[in-house]
Amino acid sequence: MFAAYVPGMAASYLVFDGLLALQHRGQESAGMAVSDGVQLWIDKDMGLVAQVFNDYKLAALSGHLGIGHTRYSTTGSSTWRNAQPVYRDTGDGGFALGHNGNLTNTAALAAELGVLPGMVGSDSDLVAELLARAMGALPLAGRQGLEDALMAVLPRLEGAFSLVLCDVGQIIGVRDPRGFRPLCLGRLEEGGWVLASESPALDVIGAHFVRELDPGEMVVIDAGGCRSLRPFAAERVDPRLCVFEFVYFARPDSRLYGKEVQLARHRMGERVADEAPLPPDSVTPPRPVLVMGVPDSGVPAAEGFALRSGLPYGQGLVKNRYIGRTFIAPDQHKRDLGVRRKLNPVRGAIEGKRLVVVDDSIVRGTTSKQLVRLLREAGAAEVHLRLISPPYRWPCFYGMDTGTRAELLAANLSVGEIQDFLGVDSLAYLSLEGLIDAIDAPGAGFCTACLTGDYPVAIPVALHKGVLEGAVGPAAARLPGDGV
Numbered sequence: 001m002f003a004a005y006v007p008g009m010a011a012s013y014l015v016f017d018g019l020l021a022l023q024h025r026g027q028e029s030a031g032m033a034v035s036d037g038v039q040l041w042i043d044k045d046m047g048l049v050a051q052v053f054n055d056y057k058l059a060a061l062s063g064h065l066g067i068g069h070t071r072y073s074t075t076g077s078s079t080w081r082n083a084q085p086v087y088r089d090t091g092d093g094g095f096a097l098g099h100n101g102n103l104t105n106t107a108a109l110a111a112e113l114g115v116l117p118g119m120v121g122s123d124s125d126l127v128a129e130l131l132a133r134a135m136g137a138l139p140l141a142g143r144q145g146l147e148d149a150l151m152a153v154l155p156r157l158e159g160a161f162s163l164v165l166c167d168v169g170q171i172i173g174v175r176d177p178r179g180f181r182p183l184c185l186g187r188l189e190e191g192g193w194v195l196a197s198e199s200p201a202l203d204v205i206g207a208h209f210v211r212e213l214d215p216g217e218m219v220v221i222d223a224g225g226c227r228s229l230r231p232f233a234a235e236r237v238d239p240r241l242c243v244f245e246f247v248y249f250a251r252p253d254s255r256l257y258g259k260e261v262q263l264a265r266h267r268m269g270e271r272v273a274d275e276a277p278l279p280p281d282s283v284t285p286p287r288p289v290l291v292m293g294v295p296d297s298g299v300p301a302a303e304g305f306a307l308r309s310g311l312p313y314g315q316g317l318v319k320n321r322y323i324g325r326t327f328i329a330p331d332q333h334k335r336d337l338g339v340r341r342k343l344n345p346v347r348g349a350i351e352g353k354r355l356v357v358v359d360d361s362i363v364r365g366t367t368s369k370q371l372v373r374l375l376r377e378a379g380a381a382e383v384h385l386r387l388i389s390p391p392y393r394w395p396c397f398y399g400m401d402t403g404t405r406a407e408l409l410a411a412n413l414s415v416g417e418i419q420d421f422l423g424v425d426s427l428a429y430l431s432l433e434g435l436i437d438a439i440d441a442p443g444a445g446f447c448t449a450c451l452t453g454d455y456p457v458a459i460p461v462a463l464h465k466g467v468l469e470g471a472v473g474p475a476a477a478r479l480p481g482d483g484v
Contacts, residue, residue, distance in 0.1 A: 001098045001183070002201055003067040003164040003171040005221045006192030012061035014205050015068040018194065019049045021201040024251060025100070026072035029083035033096030034066035035168045040093050044069075044083040065171050067164045069098035072401070082121045088132035093168035095131070095146050099124035100181045100197055101160030101399040104457050109156065127157065146172065147220055147229075154218070154231040159457055160242075160398035164195055170222035171195065177232045178240040178456055179215030180398045180447055182256055185226070186210055193221045198254040209255070215239045239445035240456045242398060246439050247389045248297050248360045249400075257441040262300050267438035268388035268430060269304025269358055276428030277309055278356050278384055287354050287381050292316035294359040294371065295343070301388045302358035309356075316350045316357075316375070317343045339370040351379030357424075361389040363402055365409035365421065372423050382425040390432045391415070394453045402450065 002018030004011045015032045030052040031044020041061050045052040049070060069084035085096035103109070103123040110126060113133070120126045134149035146167050160180035165172040173195040175183045186194040186207035194207050202209050213219060216237040218229045242249070245256055252262035281287055291313045293302030306313035320342050355375060362368050368385070375383050391410030396402050405411040409418055419427040430438075432451060439446075449455045 001067070001069050001100050001162065001164045001195070001197045003065075003098075003166065003173060003195040003221075004192060004205075005065045005171045005194075006188060006190070007064050007223075009064060009190065009192060010058075010062070011064055011066040012058045014194070015066050016049065016053055016058055017204050018196055018201040019068045019070055021204040021251075022197055023049055023070055025197060025249065026070035029071040029080070030069065031083050031085055032061065032066055032068035033085045033087065033166055034061040034063040035093070035166060036063035037065075037168055038093070039063075040087075040096060040166070040168055042085060042087050042096060044080075044085065046080055046083060065166055065169075067096060067098050067166045067171060069164075079121070082125070084124060086122075086125050086128040088128045090132055090135045095128075095165055095167040097124065097128045097131070098164045099127065100162045100183075101176065102397060103127070103157055103161060104159035104397055104459055105157070106159075107460065123159075127153070127161070127163070130156070146170070150174065150218060151229070151231050155233070155236075162197065170220060172221070173213055173219045174231075175213045175215055175217055177216040177236040178238050178445075178447070179213075180240060180242050182241065182245060182250070182254075183213045184209065184211065184255075185213060185219060193226055195219070195221075198250055200251050200253045203253075212256070212258075238456065240447040241445065242396075242400075243435065243439075243446040243448050244361075244389070244396075244400065244450065247435070252296065252300060257439070257444045259439060259441050264439045265297060265300040265360075265388065266304040267440065268435060269301030269306075269386075270308040271304075271434040271438045272301070272358070272386050272388055272428065272430040273305040273308040275431060275434055276386060276426075278311065278354070279426060281354065287352065288312075289356065290314050290316060290350060290353045291356040291358065292350070294357060295319040297360040298358045298388070301360070302356075305356060305358050305386060311356065314349050316346055316355065318346060319343055339367050340374070343371065343374065345374050345378035347378045350375060352381050354382040354384065355380045356384050356386060358386045358388065361387055361392055362409055362418070362422075363392050364407050365418065369422050376423070383423075384426045385419075385422065385424045385428075387427075387429045388438075389435060390429050390451045392450050394450050394455075396450045397455070397459050398447060398449070398457070400450070 002015050004014045012034050029046045030049045033042045085098045087096050106123040120129055130153045131149045134152050161176045162181040162183040163174040184199050186202035187210050188207050199209050216232040218231050220227045246264050250261045254261045289311050291302050291306035291311050293299035372383055393411040
């Protein structure tokens with residue numbers, strides 16, 4: 001997500017550049033809403049940022065403030081209707097909303113509102129509906145503004161929600177009380193303000209990083225400047241940034257909790273080298289060794305592993321830069337196809353060698369299995385897989401679409417069984433203690449639910465991606481289906 005308030009400048013071009021820098025966070029659809037102070041213009045479509053927008057579209061989106069979004073679907077299917085920003089016409093120009101995360105009380109809120117199937121397509125759409133109803137509760141002359149509506153609605157939301165919003169005169173950023181998903185504030189030398197999911201989006205447009213928004217904070221930016229509000233009760237504020245932002249999601253040049261992600265991943269590689277070194281060769285003379293990372297998040301970790309262990313590091317895989325992330329593809333078939341399209345082994349670098357392959361994690365396991373097969377076909381003598389996260393055993397309900405426990409490899413197989421399934425010579429995971437130590441953010445809070453099963457926010461028995469596509473009634477908060 002990205003937002004800009006830049007008087008005297010064309011916001012659409014800045015939002016476009018910001019979204020390009022954040023493309024790794026969502027590849028299904030892209031959109032933006034821009035205002036000139038009178039009218040709010042919205043354009044969105046399925047596809048990547050550069051596919052949805054061009055110079056003609058950006059020029060038509062005239063205005064000095066706006067928000068943008070790239071979608072990775074969690075609640076709500078991957079369709080044009082669910083592309084963001086979400087818009088509501090409130091009779092005074094309306095407002096637009098972008099959402100990163102996933103609500104956990106979607107069904108309960110929908111039932112409370114009497115929302116019928118088809119009325120809203122996603123939890124983000126439901127938030128917009130809540131806000132629109134709050135703003136429309138009074139006659140036009142006495143209606144609440146967007147800021148007041150947020151103060152009333154936000155305390156009713158549960159789960160993960162970093163938000164950017166705009167109407168014709170302001171942009172607003174919100175972070176949920178646990179700060180599951182990141183959001184930061186930046187300042188332009190020319191005097192404008194920007195909000196972004198990650199700090200590299202600020203760098204791209206030449207903005208100065210001011211700070212990360214606090215969990216439970218709402219920032220309002222308008223002609224009067226930048227104001228901070230606290231919509232949530234103090235007892236609800238409990239910082240729990242998703243630990244997988246450090247492991248996988250965030251760009252390596254991002255800063256979270258004041259720490260650079262690249263350096264944290266490097267330390268993860270060092271720590272896994274300490275915990276699970278390469279076993280001695282079984283033949284004499286020993287065969288050559290190569291430590292290699294799986295692009296992109298595994299590369300700095302592999303460098304750390306090689307440095308700590310004193311083993312040679314090299315590039316064993318070439319990544320096609322025109323292929324997006326396979327993990328966040330919306331279905332398994334697309335994820336499977338993406339592996340061979342995205343990664344190609346360098347035969348001359350790996351043939352006849354014992355490989356230490358460092359990757360971020362294993363979730364479903366099918367892509368890792370294909371990767372091992374590629375390396376074997378290219379002549380690897382041995383493949384030793386090292387992961388910079390502990391086993392991923394529990395579904396995420398706070399913004400990652402990881403399916404049910406039945407789909408998670410480590411939830412159903414032991415480490416030895418996973419080793420056999422993948423066809424590797426050895427397999428080791430970084431410990432949770434090693435992961436937190438490597439991040440090196442003393443006192444910082446993390447969500448580790450996917451690794452431990454300890455969910456900071458209670459999960460309804462049947463929360464799932466299609467929760468809004470079934471019937472909604474009084475018992476909707478506990479629909480039958482997948483549980484944890």
